[in-house]
Amino acid sequence: MKQWSDPTEEEQVNQIRRIVKQKEMPQESYVNQILERLDHMNRSSDIKRTRKWKKKVAISVTAAAMLGGVVMGSGFVSPVMADALKNVPWIGNVFQYNMDNSLKQASETGLTTLPNLSLTKEGVTLNIKEVMYDGTRLVLAIERQGIEDDTMISPYLPEGAKDENLNPIPTVPLKEQKKGYLSIPDIEIQGNSKFLGSFTDAAGKTEDGQILRNMALYEVSKGLTEKNLPETFDMKVKLNVSGIEEPFEFVVPVKNMAKGAVILHPNQSQKSGDFSYTVQQIELTPVTTRLVLDSVGQVPETPEQTGDLSPTKMYYDIVDQDGNQIQQNMVGYFNSHPGTEYHEDETYQPFKQTPTSITIKPYTLTAKKDWTIVSDSAGKPVKTYHKDLEMTIPVIQK
Known part of the structure; x- marks a missing residue:
């Protein structure tokens, strides 16, 4: 050879x-x-x-x-x-290298915008590289240049930070902080600034497995639809960087490129024993599926979930009329006894095409005495579906 x-x-x-x-x-x-x-x-x-x-x-x-x-x-x-x-700015679409297939597809099919806004302060340059907004979910790619460090997220607490008992927490003075780490962005959209988002520097990998360096993603996936935002708007983004007193401030143009969204308000309930849930809202876009519901009551137990084993809180899978299931973007496992009231606001991968109906399939996981989750031979959590709690909702497009 x-x-x-x-x-x-x-x-x-x-x-x-x-x-x-x-x-x-x-x-x-x-x-x-x-x-x-x-x-x-x-x-x-x-x-x-x-x-x-x-x-x-x-x-x-x-x-x-x-x-x-x-x-x-x-x-x-x-x-x-x-x-x-190593420090040459990244060119082109960033989301196409993300592990989230829906974000990757959005980038590859022209459902994102490339503002390419740039600011430099004290040798550090920040660029707003790519934006995805589908009416339900907003994702922002932020590039940093001028710093030799793979870490982007700031380890420093902001001044005035307090613990859960509202006691002050000691913080590192700005002048003593290592320069170049980014704090969670502050965003403002049409006067609204109360948005909770996730911030990560795990932005993705190239086709040959190389990690995207000097890149971070900020995502807001809750509360956007309720603001009744227009299809296009300007978003103010403020980024505090460690070791630099003056914040980086951008005005980012945002445009909803994902047309044909379907928003349902079924207000439909299902009950079994002491447990019931009500689906308040479902959103279907080419990039995101969103499910909003409220549940009350003690989750039901199965014969396999007794003794040293018990059920977790309720979780929800979604399938279309043909049984095709879409993946939930993030599932939070709580290692504690489940409560009796939950407000769920979860995002899933999109359907390949708009379904004629969707079925909600509630399930619990099985927890051991120490509240660790029982897994199968492949290491995946074992799901226990509750057939009597399933709910089918027709998708009516206006």
């Missing part, structure tokens, strides 16, 4: 040139940023050769990088080139 050998630097440049020739060239260039990165490298030998190579890499990679990541993270990039690209 023929063994593959590492290409020479000259071959790498030629390979990039071949890729570039097959693509439409963009307008923007990142030559200076790549050169600046290379200038920081301490090369002790063959300075003339390095400068010549540096120029080749900058010219070729500048064109290739603009193609949306054909070079970044690819297997043929040499250590010199890889280091040069």
